Amino acid sequence: MKIGELAQRSGCKVETVRFYEREGLLEAPERNDNGYRNYSDYHLVQLNFIRHCRLLEMGLPDVRILRSLQSKSELACDEINHLIDGKIEHVKQQIEALHLLGQQLQLLRDTCNSATSVGECKILRNLKLAAEGRDCSCHPHSEAD
Amino acid sequence: MKIGELAQRSGCKVETVRFYEREGLLEAPERNDNGYRNYSDYHLVQLNFIRHCRLLEMGLPDVRILRSLQSKSELACDEINHLIDGKIEHVKQQIEALHLLGQQLQLLRDTCNSATSVGECKILRNLKLAAEGRDCSCHPHSEAD
DNA sequence: AAACAGCCTGTACCTACTACAGGGTCAAGA
DNA sequence: TCTTGACCCTGTAGTAGGTACAGGCTGTTT
Numbered sequence: 001m002k003i004g005e006l007a008q009r010s011g012c013k014v015e016t017v018r019f020y021e022r023e024g025l026l027e028a029p030e031r032n033d034n035g036y037r038n039y040s041d042y043h044l045v046q047l048n049f050i051r052h053c054r055l056l057e058m059g060l061p062d063v064r065i066l067r068s069l070q071s072k073s074e075l076a077c078d079e080i081n082h083l084i085d086g087k088i089e090h091v092k093q094q095i096e097a098l099h100l101l102g103q104q105l106q107l108l109r110d111t112c113n114s115a116t117s118v119g120e121c122k123i124l125r126n127l128k129l130a131a132e133g134r135d136c137s138c139h140p141h142s143e144a145d
Numbered sequence: 146m147k148i149g150e151l152a153q154r155s156g157c158k159v160e161t162v163r164f165y166e167r168e169g170l171l172e173a174p175e176r177n178d179n180g181y182r183n184y185s186d187y188h189l190v191q192l193n194f195i196r197h198c199r200l201l202e203m204g205l206p207d208v209r210i211l212r213s214l215q216s217k218s219e220l221a222c223d224e225i226n227h228l229i230d231g232k233i234e235h236v237k238q239q240i241e242a243l244h245l246l247g248q249q250l251q252l253l254r255d256t257c258n259s260a261t262s263v264g265e266c267k268i269l270r271n272l273k274l275a276a277e278g279r280d281c282s283c284h285p286h287s288e289a290d
Numbered sequence: 291a292a293a294c295a296g297c298c299t300g301t302a303c304c305t306a307c308t309a310c311a312g313g314g315t316c317a318a319g320a
Numbered sequence: 321t322c323t324t325g326a327c328c329c330t331g332t333a334g335t336a337g338g339t340a341c342a343g344g345c346t347g348t349t350t
Binding site: 294296298299301302303304311313314316319 | 321322323324325326327328329330331332333334335336337338339340341342343344345346347348349350
């Protein structure tokens, strides 16, 4: 199949397929006489594997690791478990940070009771107070970041 | 004050300060005879404002909008409320997506009972099954993404 | 013959910075 | 006075994971 069909069947863009090839993630296929890439179902499976990993938010280096582990089946899979555990931990931290951020934004939002003018807008006022080092409603206690 | 002190007092890097100036977010300060930037407290407040907005995950275009709204105090603050509401909604969606991702990773992780070899590793097996279009434990129902 | 879709390579762009390279400036110590 | 080291300057390139062209072939249809 040609690149367009492969892209469509894997749900990504043609440019992305070529990008993965350049990055060494997807094996380069044979070429037809006209220079067009000629993919097989094998490539589709490879590409789906990559896309699936990406859906699980793994970075390309991680995908590369997983792909290389596939061919070395004598190694222990501790490495894989460790990789997944790291991802899980990271996701947890992200969720926590976003919860906090959501609260801060909500606090900020609640300070404004709409329909007033910017001159009176407590949101901007708050942001400005924060900038001047004073208390704001979204970051009540000074952040040690 | 010189750029190093400004950066330190605002908690960001010297390069970031110059970057904001290039981007038109931070006003360009006067220069000393030697060409060094000479900042005032006014610039510190500006920079703190930017950093505070960034802590709230606003993009630079949003920060630019807020800064321009500060000087047009006759406009309604609906625009600001709308901006913040958009952020809050976005954060909520992100949290939801991350929750789902965490579950998927955990499911994947649970399929591997450690200490086995990669050849038997169910994680890789699962990812491969998914790539072949069959059911995997992390994405049980085909994803319409 | 011409139009249009699809393919090719190569390069630039996106975010929000970060990290140099290569050079100038300034204050303190030997 | 010389030197060392910290700081400053500009300009450019790199980061992740693609996306979006430009400029040019190829293949099919009309």
